[in-house]
Amino acid sequence: MQYMLLIYEDERVYGPDKSGPAIQEIVAKHMAFNKELGSARVGGAGLKATAAATTVRTNKGVKTVHDGPFAETKEQLGGYYLIDVPDLDAAIAIAKKLPVLQDGSIEIRPLLGGA
Amino acid sequence: MLDRVARETGGRIVAALAAYFRDLDTAEDAFGDACAKAVEAWPEHGVPFDPAGWLYRIAQRKGLDAIRRRRIRERLAPEPPPPEPTPEDTLLDDARLIPDERLRLIFICCHPAVAPDSRAALTLRLVCGLSVSEIARAFLVAEPTLAQRIVRAKRKIAESGVPFEVPGPDNWIERLDAVLSTIEIAYAKSHEDAASAGAHASFALEVLELTRAFAELLPAEPEALALAALVRYAEARRPARIDDQGSMVPLAEQDPLLWRRSFIDEADVYLKRAWALASPGPRAIQAAIHGTWCWRKNLAEPAPWKQVFALYEELIGHRDDVVVRLNRAVALAEVAGPEEALREADRLASHDLNNFLPWHALRADLLQRVGEISAARAAYDTALALSPESAERIFLERRKSELAGQ
Numbered sequence: 001m002q003y004m005l006l007i008y009e010d011e012r013v014y015g016p017d018k019s020g021p022a023i024q025e026i027v028a029k030h031m032a033f034n035k036e037l038g039s040a041r042v043g044g045a046g047l048k049a050t051a052a053a054t055t056v057r058t059n060k061g062v063k064t065v066h067d068g069p070f071a072e073t074k075e076q077l078g079g080y081y082l083i084d085v086p087d088l089d090a091a092i093a094i095a096k097k098l099p100v101l102q103d104g105s106i107e108i109r110p111l112l113g114g115a
Numbered sequence: 116m117l118d119r120v121a122r123e124t125g126g127r128i129v130a131a132l133a134a135y136f137r138d139l140d141t142a143e144d145a146f147g148d149a150c151a152k153a154v155e156a157w158p159e160h161g162v163p164f165d166p167a168g169w170l171y172r173i174a175q176r177k178g179l180d181a182i183r184r185r186r187i188r189e190r191l192a193p194e195p196p197p198p199e200p201t202p203e204d205t206l207l208d209d210a211r212l213i214p215d216e217r218l219r220l221i222f223i224c225c226h227p228a229v230a231p232d233s234r235a236a237l238t239l240r241l242v243c244g245l246s247v248s249e250i251a252r253a254f255l256v257a258e259p260t261l262a263q264r265i266v267r268a269k270r271k272i273a274e275s276g277v278p279f280e281v282p283g284p285d286n287w288i289e290r291l292d293a294v295l296s297t298i299e300i301a302y303a304k305s306h307e308d309a310a311s312a313g314a315h316a317s318f319a320l321e322v323l324e325l326t327r328a329f330a331e332l333l334p335a336e337p338e339a340l341a342l343a344a345l346v347r348y349a350e351a352r353r354p355a356r357i358d359d360q361g362s363m364v365p366l367a368e369q370d371p372l373l374w375r376r377s378f379i380d381e382a383d384v385y386l387k388r389a390w391a392l393a394s395p396g397p398r399a400i401q402a403a404i405h406g407t408w409c410w411r412k413n414l415a416e417p418a419p420w421k422q423v424f425a426l427y428e429e430l431i432g433h434r435d436d437v438v439v440r441l442n443r444a445v446a447l448a449e450v451a452g453p454e455e456a457l458r459e460a461d462r463l464a465s466h467d468l469n470n471f472l473p474w475h476a477l478r479a480d481l482l483q484r485v486g487e488i489s490a491a492r493a494a495y496d497t498a499l500a501l502s503p504e505s506a507e508r509i510f511l512e513r514r515k516s517e518l519a520g521q
Contacts, residue, residue: 001276003276086278087277088228088278089278089286091276093285093286110276
């Protein structure tokens with residue numbers, strides 16, 4: 001099954017434009033983790049800070065463009081993995097090993113038609 | 116006949132079907148279809164030599180049929196229809212041929228990806244074979260609500276890809292704990308009803324059977340054995356929990372001669388096995404607390420408050436929550452006096468406890484014992500306002516009425 005792992009952390013730990021030493025540290029960890037994942041990894045990326053986010057909203061058919069993320073939250077989507085593994089337990093095992101610098105959450109979402 | 120077979124072996128058959136089809140709905144529907152078939156066939160052709168084996172075999176065929184029809188609907192090439200059972204098959208039917216997959220099914224129902232309030236309901240439904248209305252009554256929720264909870268849980272299991280396997284060693288401890296907690300919740304629901312009015316008594320038996328199966332399937336897990344002991348000790352006391360007037364009877368006043376010996380003997384065996392395996396975990400200590408009570412021979416023998424208090428002290432090291440502390444305070448009142456216990460109870464005061472009946476009931480009792488009559492009366496009133504069950508209400512009202520003479 002294919003799953004999306006959505007990584008939520010308080011992005012402030014990485015500095016205003018995600019360029020400080022913390023980001024170097026976490027990127028290095030993700031590089032190592034990618035190797036470990038091997039063929040289970042279908043895709044993935046880190047995302048720039050929500051300050052760089054732009055949102056297109058549709059309201060009653062009218063599309064408007066806004067500065068900022070879809071919703072202001074304490075923890076923000078900071079990156080994702082797309083993985084292909086046998087079942088949820090395998091996805092959970094990977095999510096538990098995913099590098100994070102501090103408190104945060106990994107949301108595991110099966111892909112529609114991702115069997 | 117069918118009712119009895121379905122009740123006694125339904126869990127095992129559904130578990131085997133779920134493992135075979137790797138889908139809970141297919142398994143449940145197939146079992147339902149097989150039961151419907153039995154309603155027609157058994158009166159006409161007689162009850163088969165082995166009813167459980169018959170149900171399993173027919174359900175397997177019904178399930179394969181259903182999958183085949185689904186494939187046709189989805190315009191996929193259907194598998195060939197399953198062969199009709201031959202007369203020899205009917206003779207060969209044997210419950211021993213049904214693989215025991217209950218362990219797998221329990222772990223699936225109690226997967227952490229399933230909402231906690233749904234795990235117990237799903238386990239009782241699929242593994243114990245209780246009806247939705249029975250479970251709804253025990254959980255004090257409307258039947259459609261509970262039915263929906265079960266549907267949602269099954270959908271989550273199917274869509275999120277919960278594996279149809281017993282978890283591996285990496286997740287073992289976390290997952291085992293989830294299962295044991297679920298069984299505890301299921302038992303608590305059947306135990307809450309002290310008067311064991313009607314359906315609940317048999318429901319407690321289902322949980323007893325579930326803990327037995329679980330302990331047998333995991334003979335080297337001390338906490339699984341301890342839980343089997345715990346529910347047996349608790350269930351042994353059921354006949355003594357209510358007096359003639361329908362009032363709850365506190366543990367120390369229950370007549371040990373009314374307790375069911377056979378449950379206590381069984382529990383002792385489980386507890387000894389648990390203790391032989393490892394230093395006691397939280398459930399083994401809790402079982403020992405229940406056991407300590409159950410080892411009292413008669414009312415003339417002093418109540419074992421000292422041992423019980425010591426065990427609560429030990430339990431706090433494993434599980435420091437407000438329920439354990441409240442129970443410890445009850446024992447503290449007996450070993451160190453009600454004043455000391457009242458100070459401890461007041462230290463626990465918090466916003467969350469404001470609606471917690473046992474806390475108010477304990478404070479009422481302690482205030483009464485130290486002679487704070489008006490404060491005790493207020494505490495009884497608060498407790499009674501939290502709509503206790505009838506047995507506890509009668510008990511609290513009786514205690515409160517004693518205040519007048521003090």
